[in-house]
Amino acid sequence: MPEPRYILGQIVAFTLFAIGLAYFSNAPSYTYHDPEMALIMVSFSHASERKEDCRRFTPEELAALAANMRRPMDCKRERVPVYVEVTLDGENLLSKSYKPTGLAKDGSASIYERITVKPGQHQLIAKLRDSSREEGFDYEGDVLINIKPKELFVIDFRKDLGGFIFK
Amino acid sequence: MIAFKKILRFVFEHVEDWFDVVFGAKWNPFYQLGALGWFYYWIVVISGFYLYIFFDTGVTQAYQSLEYLTHEQWYAGGIMRSLHRYASDALVVMMMVHLLREFAMDRFRSPRWFAWFTGVPMLWLVFTAGISGYWMVWDQLAQYIAITTAEFLDAIPLFGEAIARNFLTDAKLSGRFFTLMVFMHIALPLFLLFVMWIHIQRHAAPKVNPPKELAIGTLSMLLILSFVKPALSQAPADLGIVPATVNLDWFYMPIYPIMNNVSGLTVWIALIGATLLLMLVPWMPPGKRVPVAVVHLDNCNGCSRCAADCPFSAIDMKPRSDGSAYRQEAVVDESHCVSCGICVGSCPTATPFRTRSELSPGIELPEDKIKELREKTIAASNDLIGNDRVIIYGCQNSLDPAEMVDAKVGVVTMPCIGMLPPSFIDYVLSKKMADGVFLTGCREGDCSYRLGIKWTDARLAGERDPRLRKRVNQERIGKYWAGLTRRKEFFSELTAFRMRLTKLATAQTENRAESNESGEKIDA
Numbered sequence: 001m002p003e004p005r006y007i008l009g010q011i012v013a014f015t016l017f018a019i020g021l022a023y024f025s026n027a028p029s030y031t032y033h034d035p036e037m038a039l040i041m042v043s044f045s046h047a048s049e050r051k052e053d054c055r056r057f058t059p060e061e062l063a064a065l066a067a068n069m070r071r072p073m074d075c076k077r078e079r080v081p082v083y084v085e086v087t088l089d090g091e092n093l094l095s096k097s098y099k100p101t102g103l104a105k106d107g108s109a110s111i112y113e114r115i116t117v118k119p120g121q122h123q124l125i126a127k128l129r130d131s132s133r134e135e136g137f138d139y140e141g142d143v144l145i146n147i148k149p150k151e152l153f154v155i156d157f158r159k160d161l162g163g164f165i166f167k
Numbered sequence: 168m169i170a171f172k173k174i175l176r177f178v179f180e181h182v183e184d185w186f187d188v189v190f191g192a193k194w195n196p197f198y199q200l201g202a203l204g205w206f207y208y209w210i211v212v213i214s215g216f217y218l219y220i221f222f223d224t225g226v227t228q229a230y231q232s233l234e235y236l237t238h239e240q241w242y243a244g245g246i247m248r249s250l251h252r253y254a255s256d257a258l259v260v261m262m263m264v265h266l267l268r269e270f271a272m273d274r275f276r277s278p279r280w281f282a283w284f285t286g287v288p289m290l291w292l293v294f295t296a297g298i299s300g301y302w303m304v305w306d307q308l309a310q311y312i313a314i315t316t317a318e319f320l321d322a323i324p325l326f327g328e329a330i331a332r333n334f335l336t337d338a339k340l341s342g343r344f345f346t347l348m349v350f351m352h353i354a355l356p357l358f359l360l361f362v363m364w365i366h367i368q369r370h371a372a373p374k375v376n377p378p379k380e381l382a383i384g385t386l387s388m389l390l391i392l393s394f395v396k397p398a399l400s401q402a403p404a405d406l407g408i409v410p411a412t413v414n415l416d417w418f419y420m421p422i423y424p425i426m427n428n429v430s431g432l433t434v435w436i437a438l439i440g441a442t443l444l445l446m447l448v449p450w451m452p453p454g455k456r457v458p459v460a461v462v463h464l465d466n467c468n469g470c471s472r473c474a475a476d477c478p479f480s481a482i483d484m485k486p487r488s489d490g491s492a493y494r495q496e497a498v499v500d501e502s503h504c505v506s507c508g509i510c511v512g513s514c515p516t517a518t519p520f521r522t523r524s525e526l527s528p529g530i531e532l533p534e535d536k537i538k539e540l541r542e543k544t545i546a547a548s549n550d551l552i553g554n555d556r557v558i559i560y561g562c563q564n565s566l567d568p569a570e571m572v573d574a575k576v577g578v579v580t581m582p583c584i585g586m587l588p589p590s591f592i593d594y595v596l597s598k599k600m601a602d603g604v605f606l607t608g609c610r611e612g613d614c615s616y617r618l619g620i621k622w623t624d625a626r627l628a629g630e631r632d633p634r635l636r637k638r639v640n641q642e643r644i645g646k647y648w649a650g651l652t653r654r655k656e657f658f659s660e661l662t663a664f665r666m667r668l669t670k671l672a673t674a675q676t677e678n679r680a681e682s683n684e685s686g687e688k689i690d691a
Contacts, residue, residue: 002191002380009189010381013196014388021256022396026414030424032311035411043335045328101324112321112329150409154335167336 038147040115042086042094044157047108048130051078077106083129084111088122119149126155126164139163175271180652192611194381200265202377203385207261210254212356214247224345229305230403237399249393255297256418262293276454278479278503285366287446289359296355297419303348310404311413315426322431337406369503371480458533459504462497466516467529469495472632473510478617479503482510497530507616508532508586515633518590535581544591547577548600554672555665558601560587562608564615566649566657584608585619589626589635596643602668603643605661610650620648642671
């Protein structure tokens with residue numbers, strides 16, 4: 001029969017251990033996002049235009065190529081960076097260039113940005129440039145939003161659906 | 168690192184001393200950390216099986232199925248869920264304390280690198296398995312974990328499209344995602360079990376079950392906790408709302424706030440760097456290698472006691488290679504041997520009574536030969552005076568023996584007390600080299616070489632070969648497993664033992680006087 005003090009010792013020690021487990025398994029709480037603020041997520045994946053236009057091989061160039069490598073057009077794979085701008089009530093929230101992915105820089109650019117904003121009614125404008133042009137934008141979208149605290153507003157982009165999608 | 172280790176060891180030893188008082192050495196959880204980890208693992212597995220029966224992998228059904236278990240079926244499903252959570256948390260605690268303790272006690276170098284090295288991947292497996300479990304609940308905490316983990320994974324420039332995009336809107340989320348999570352949540356613990364099995368491969372008689380009383384105590388604690396504070400889900404996940412404030416399980420998620428505030432790539436580099444560093448700890452610097460046990464085939468009869476007693480599975484019995492009539496011989500695996508000498512203590516040929524031939528047992532340590540042990544014993548007993556003369560046999564991982572030496576006490580030390588063949592006690596007492604033999608070593612339940620104290624106790628009690636001969640008066644044997652911290656208690660036990668020896672001497676003198684008197688009367 002074990003000594004009573006050992007049983008008592010177990011009870012005391014395990015009670016303390018249980019309190020520790022009970023508390024730290026879901027406390028103290030952690031504030032990941034200011035509950036008074038809303039969140040705008042800019043997130044999409046988009047393949048921009050090629051950096052250089054395709055051009056037709058000259059007969060001399062074609063002759064220089066191995067027979068199995070001959071094709072009418074020479075297309076470089078590299079894409080231009082995707083440039084995105086987001087403004088809220090005229091205030092700039094985001095203006096950033098995103099490089100295409102892949103070793104040959106021929107993949108889609110991946111955009112994933114979290115922007116904390118004040119809740120309320122706002123005019124949101126999103127612009128995107130995915131070509132070699134130096135000024136202006138290829139796509140633009142604007143929306144009037146009424147966003148609540150902790151609410152998430154997503155700015156997506158789908159070229160096949162005509163551009164920006166706000167949800 | 169050395170200073171940190173010393174401080175850590177000091178803290179552990181003193182806390183454990185206190186636990187020894189309230190728990191007793193047998194139940195002290197600090198001596199059962201690995202076994203408790205295994206025990207919690209099985210609780211998690213069994214409770215997980217039950218939860219799996221009721222868990223639904225649909226996007227909205229996942230949360231609902233757990234709500235049903237928690238509230239409608241609180242008496243079974245709710246308890247199982249709480250056991251699942253709290254045992255998982257307890258597993259993390261045990262694992263981390265186990266890691267720190269083995270580091271503090273310096274039990275990870277030389278051949279012991281294996282358990283350390285294989286233990287490190289278990290950290291990743293336990294944490295990922297636990298986090299995948301929280302993910303399956305699909306409440307606000309799960310939503311937070313999903314987003315943060317996905318963003319963390321996206322920091323590795325491998326994935327073309329951000330994984331975190333899958334958690335932008337509820338419409339993007341598929342039930343297949345939960346199927347994947349269930350698969351991960353089952354596969355990871357299974358793989359963990361495999362690694363746990365590898366982790367203990369170099370340990371003979373590994374402790375994978377805690378003592379029954381401790382198991383009952385800890386299971387009762389988890390059950391009561393499950394009743395008193397059942398594990399609950401947070402509000403259901405809604406990808407349109409940011410989970411602003413979450414109640415984290417800090418046992419599994421202390422890194423999440425860091426992931427939110429430091430770049431993902433930095434966290435990856437820190438985690439991978441820390442893992443590699445942890446894996447390399449046994450070689451920073453490498454432990455000093457002491458020559459390993461050597462088998463003398465001339466004296467090895469292949470009895471296999473050394474193989475049975477070796478705590479690190481360093482001895483195999485193989486077919487005889489010297490043409491002897493014996494069937495087997497002991498073969499030492501250098502990469503496993505920690506030079507503790509426990510095999511020497513188990514060898515029946517390691518007897519100090521041998522005088523006709525040279526004292527060379529079947530197996531011994533080149534730097535601590537059994538012949539030298541006999542010579543040290545003789546030297547230590549040479550100048551002892553009185554009727555309470557004591558030879559102390561101690562291990563080199565416990566109290567410094569030098570301070571124990573005086574006119575009545577001689578000290579002989581060895582790497583582990585398990586190295587002492589019981590015949591040495593018989594030798595000292597039958598040759599009247601001392602009036603008593605006192606054994607000391609690491610704390611009970613915490614032998615540096617795992618099984619030294621256990622085998623010594625069993626040999627002295629006549630329960631394990633080589634047994635102490637019955638003719639030895641057990642009253643003249645004392646022992647106190649002092650470790651490094653119990654100096655005061657050790658001296659008080661030694662003093663009490665010497666008083667016992669004095670009483671025995673007085674009683675013997677009186678008996679002798681009485682028999683002389685009765686002899687004289689008969690003569691008269």
